[in-house]
Amino acid sequence: MSGRTGRPAVVVAATPTPNGDLHVGHMAGPYLAGDVYSRYLAANGRPVIYTTCTDDSQTYVTTTARRLGVPAEELCARSTEQIERTVTAMGLSMEGLPPIDDRYRATVLEFFTDLYKAGRLQERTVRMPYAEKPGMYLYDGLMTGTCPVCLTGSSGGVCEGCGHPNNADELLDPRSVLDPDSPVSTREVTHLVLPMEEYRERLTAYFAERSARWRPHAAQLIRELLARPLPDIPVTVPGEWGIPAPFPETPGQILYPWVEAMPAVMYSTWWSAARRGERTDTVDEHWRAERDPEIVYFHGYDNVYHWGLMDLVLLMAHGDRYALPETNISNEFYDLDGEKFSTSRNHLIWSADLLADVPRDVVRFYLALTAPEYQRTNFSAAALSEVATRRLIDPWNRLAEALALAVPAGTGTPLPTSAQGRTRAAGIVERFRLGYELEAFSLGRVAESVAGALDRLTSLAGSVAGGDTAILPGDLLLEVRALLASAAPLLIDTAAEAERAGVDLALNTAQPEEIAPFALPTLPSLRRTEAS
Incomplete structure (x- = not known):
């Protein structure tokens, strides 16, 4: 075994969106892999916390809720209960799913308020797609169109196919998911961003040291992204479903849903440790650099940009406060009878149903x-x-x-x-x-x-x-x-x-x-x- 004996570990599985249960495709990807690795560390006497946290602010909650004809809050609560039951049924060595409560929101806000006070966030005026009929700005799961890199169909935010991000008005032929017949224009929006390009030197050194542990496809995507100008990370966006942004420059905006994941898993790590009876002075204690934790992420290829680059820069932006992940273990898609698992097309097998029939x-x-x-x-x-x-x-x-x-x-x-x-x-x-x-x-x-x-x-x-x-x-x-x-x-x-x-x-x-x-x-x- 490597010389990491006794070193504490934090293992993070991609934060699940509570717009449904976990299907077999999810389980065959990050969730089982993270559990097996965590159990291996524990069998070697390593202190380890395996954790995740539901991603309640994602736009896919609102689009799924609209399709199902239920309130988004109801869908969130029901899906979280289903996911937790499935986590238990699969025997994942997590303490459970932490509540998305006031302590959670305070943790997220503190993480970004610290960056704001340190001058890390900057104002940017961009043009964002705007659906004229419903009168709403489009981003992430609220929009669909064509990826500007690989020219295949894509949602906003990031392309599932090639993994490249598409911020603001970069998605080609944008259409509204909630109102497909609505004309889509672009309007100027001033929001706060974290400029990723400012961290290029540190990113380059980080990947030079750790890329040998990355799987080839994910490592290739990182090389592609580093070979071109790095995008700004949106920190606030004009939207209604999410945590209101507390900054005077962006009244009426929310925190961009994808940036929540980093403080969210710090919160879920703290919550998991507390469930075991471990008390810490701060929520982010287990992620502090002086604690020297081994941090490992498990996620799908479509999240390489988010977990592998965006969240890494969010940690770096806090200076030397936090440890950086040892590596990201990413997986490809798991098909069902030759086609991609799809909740919207009901082409899936729920993990809980499979576990009810098979040991x-x-x-x-x-x-x-x-x-x-x-x-x-x-x-x-x-x-x-x-x-x-x-x-x-x-x-x-x-x-x-x-x-x-x-x-x-x-x-x-x-x-x-x-x-x-x-x-x-x-x-x-x-x-x-x-x-x-x-x-x-x-x-x-x-x-x-x-x-x-x-x-x-x-x-x-x-x-x-x-x-x-x-x-x-x-x-x-x-x-x-x-x-x-x-x-x-x-x-x-x-x-x-x-x-x-x-x-x-x-x-x-x-x-x-x-x-x-x-x-x-x-x-x-x-x-x-x-x-x-």
Whole structure:
């Protein structure tokens, strides 16, 4: 393992918009990955907070609410409850979702008021699209048009396809989402911005140091963005749904929804720590540079600009007050039966519905195995059943049966292990570490490593059961324990059952010289689910 032992960690999953529940595409992306990494750190004795916070101010709340014919506040509250239930059902190691309350809003306002007082924010007069019939300015999810970079369809703010931002009037052929027939003009607006270009030198140095940990597609986008003039970050916009901006230069404006995320996750980190009984003097304590936290973001490719560049500049603008993220782990889109998951077209499977039908560990394994880490991948319910049964459930249960025959668990008498056995067990753990560590983090490699070890260990158990004296029963147990411990961040229910039976699954301890016999927990069959 790298030399980060004992260093506190803050792991952040992209802030979900409360305009619906989390579907399987969301879960196969940042949420499962962030959970697995957080559990890996905890298994190594690292203090870690895994957190996120609902993004209530997003324009997609208002557009979805209009489409559904419900008040935006009602949609927000209902969706937050659904998301929290799904987080629990998936076993994500978060403390929950913090309330978007007065303390939240005070945290956000203080973050930007500090920048305002320090003279970091500047006035800019720009031309913004304006829908004439409803009489409203358009930005982000309130508008649709053509991306000026890749010339494909795009919402305002950032293009899902190429990842490039489009601020103010840069989106081509803009149309109103709420009133598509309305003529759209442009009008002058004076608002406050944070000039990103002023941070170019520091950004260049930051990415030169850390880009090796970034996935290729995301790193390419950052290079593209740094190769051209950097955009201003809107801090205030003319709008109604969001936190009112407190600055005298921008009466009637709100904080730009996307800039809330940075202080929002500081708030959610503080709230999560408080839920554990940890008290701090300030909300941003866990993000302070002197605390030296390892901060890691997990998000989709369409958020590379926001989490990878915009939020980074928001931290830098506070001088040396805050630690900067170690890296951003981004994922591509996860398709459903060959097409992008879509809430508006009802082309989706809700994570909660899948978890109601399929055991949680099996869902986690299959989503990890097919995670869209470097390119778009596809979810299929039929493939989940076939692949999970063939590659995980059946071989895992064969190993459990073979281990029970080779080393019955009922005796409880510790068995000796050999130096060679301890070396082999340590080797299993180290192979898994290659998939867990940030340098090449990969859910897919972890899932493949689990599947790849099962047949070999089953064969080894068969040899012990057959009387092969060249293999110590203790060494067999040690290797199975190493597999179980290494798979624990992914197969959480199986690991919990083993731990309740007394199996030590810590990854930061030396391989023991003796080990008590234990039973490998079995996985439930999917055949009953298929027949229902």
